[in-house]
Amino acid sequence: MELKPIFEPMTEESRPLVIAGPCSAETEEQTLTTAHQLADKGIQIFRAGIWKPRTKPGGFEGVGSVGLPWLKRVKQETGMLTAIEVATAKHVYEALKYGIDILWIGARTTANPFAVQEIADVLEGVDVPVLIKNPVNPDVDLWIGAIERVYNAGIRRLAVIHRGFSTYDKSVYRNIPQWHIPIELRRRMPEMPIICDPSHIGGRRELIASISQQALDLQFEGLIIESHCNPDEAWSDKNQQITPDVLEHILQHLVVRKMNQTTEDLSVLRHQIDDLDNQLLEVLAKRFRVSREIGTYKKEHGMPVLQTVRYDEILHNRISQAQSIGINGEFMKNILEAIHEESVRVQLELMNKSE
Numbered sequence: 001m002e003l004k005p006i007f008e009p010m011t012e013e014s015r016p017l018v019i020a021g022p023c024s025a026e027t028e029e030q031t032l033t034t035a036h037q038l039a040d041k042g043i044q045i046f047r048a049g050i051w052k053p054r055t056k057p058g059g060f061e062g063v064g065s066v067g068l069p070w071l072k073r074v075k076q077e078t079g080m081l082t083a084i085e086v087a088t089a090k091h092v093y094e095a096l097k098y099g100i101d102i103l104w105i106g107a108r109t110t111a112n113p114f115a116v117q118e119i120a121d122v123l124e125g126v127d128v129p130v131l132i133k134n135p136v137n138p139d140v141d142l143w144i145g146a147i148e149r150v151y152n153a154g155i156r157r158l159a160v161i162h163r164g165f166s167t168y169d170k171s172v173y174r175n176i177p178q179w180h181i182p183i184e185l186r187r188r189m190p191e192m193p194i195i196c197d198p199s200h201i202g203g204r205r206e207l208i209a210s211i212s213q214q215a216l217d218l219q220f221e222g223l224i225i226e227s228h229c230n231p232d233e234a235w236s237d238k239n240q241q242i243t244p245d246v247l248e249h250i251l252q253h254l255v256v257r258k259m260n261q262t263t264e265d266l267s268v269l270r271h272q273i274d275d276l277d278n279q280l281l282e283v284l285a286k287r288f289r290v291s292r293e294i295g296t297y298k299k300e301h302g303m304p305v306l307q308t309v310r311y312d313e314i315l316h317n318r319i320s321q322a323q324s325i326g327i328n329g330e331f332m333k334n335i336l337e338a339i340h341e342e343s344v345r346v347q348l349e350l351m352n353k354s355e
C-alpha cells in the first residue's frame with residue numbers, strides 16, 4: 001500500500017496525534033464550549049458523534065444533520081479539524097457537504113463488508129482522511145478487508161483506530177484490548193498509523209491514562225479520547241468521558257518513547273531471548289513426539305484421544321506451579337490450552353491414518 005500521511009505535517013515529534021471531543025454532539029452550546037476548551041489546551045482535531053449506532057432502539061441516536069453546522073462553527077472559531085463517524089452513503093454526503101475534515105468508520109460498520117463497500121463507493125474520487133475502527137469481533141482479516149475496500153476506492157490518507165473487542169464475559173474493560181490484534185495488523189501493514197481509543201476500550205475514566213500509555217509503549221501513533229465539558233451530564237457514554245482539564249493532565253503525564261533503534265545493550269539480552277526461544281521450541285517438539293507415542297498406544301489399545309481427567313490434572317498442577325514462580329496463571333492457562341489442542345489434533349490425525 002502506498003499511503004500518504006493523514007495530516008501534514010506528521011512527524012515523529014508530533015506523536016501522539018490526539019483527537020478529542022464529546023462522544024456525541026448534543027447541543028450547539030455543549031459542542032462549542034467543549035471545542036473551545038479543547039482548542040485552548042492545544043488539541044488540533046475535534047471529534048463528535050452525529051449519528052450514534054445504539055445497541056437498542058430508544059437510546060439517544062445522535063442529533064443527526066442539524067449538528068453538522070455546529071461543527072462548521074467549531075472549525076471556523078477554533079481552527080481545529082473536525083472528525084465524525086459515518087455509517088452510510090448519506091452520512092458521507094452530508095459530512096462532505098458541511099466540510100468535515102476527517103471521517104471514521106465505526107466498529108459495527110467495519111464488521112459489515114456491505115456497509116463498508118457502500119461507504120467506499122461514495123468515497124471514490126474524494127480526497128479525505130478516513131480512519132477505520134477495528135471490527136467488534138477480533139478478526140484481523142475483516143479489519144484489513146475494510147481497509148482494502150477504502151484503499152481501493154482511492155483513499156490514501158488512511159489510519160486505523162483500535163477500540164477493543166466486544167466480549168460476552170465480564171471484564172474490567174468495556175471492550176477487551178486484545179493487543180495482539182493491532183500488533184498483528186502492524187506486522188502486516190507496518191506503514192498504517194494506529195490510533196488507540198482508550199475511552200471505548202476502558203469504558204471508564206480511570207482506565208484512560210494507563211491504556212493510553214500502553215498504546216504509546218507499543219508505538220501507536222495516536223489517541224482518540226472522548227472529552228466533554230460536563231461529562232456527568234453527557235447524553236451518551238458519560239462514564240468514559242473526561243473534561244478537557246483532565247485530558248490535558250493525562251496527556252502531560254504520558255511518556256513518549258522515541259528511541260526506535262536497537263541499541264548495543266539490547267543485543268546481548270536479545271541473544272538470550274533467541275537462545276531461550278530455541279530451547280522452548282525443542283521442548284515443544286519433544287512433547288509432541290511423546291504425545292504421538294501416546295497416540296499410537298491409544299490407537300493400538302482402542303482408547304479415546306481425549307482424556308479429560310488427565311488434562312484437568314495437568315491444567316491444575318501446571319497453573320499453580322507457574323504461579324508459584326511468578327508466571328501469570330491466565331497466561332499459563334492459554335498456553336496449556338493451545339498445547340493441548342494441538343496435542344489432540346496430532347493424535348486424531350494419527351488415529352485416522354489408515355495403515
Ligand SMILES: C=C(O[C@@H]1C=C(C(=O)O)C=C[C@H]1O)C(=O)O
Pocket residue numbers: 291294305306307308310311314339340343344347
Ligand atoms: C497426551 C495425552 O492425550 C491428550 C493430550 C494431553 C496433553 O497433551 O497433555 C493430555 C490428555 C489427553 O487429552 C494423554 O492422554 O496423556
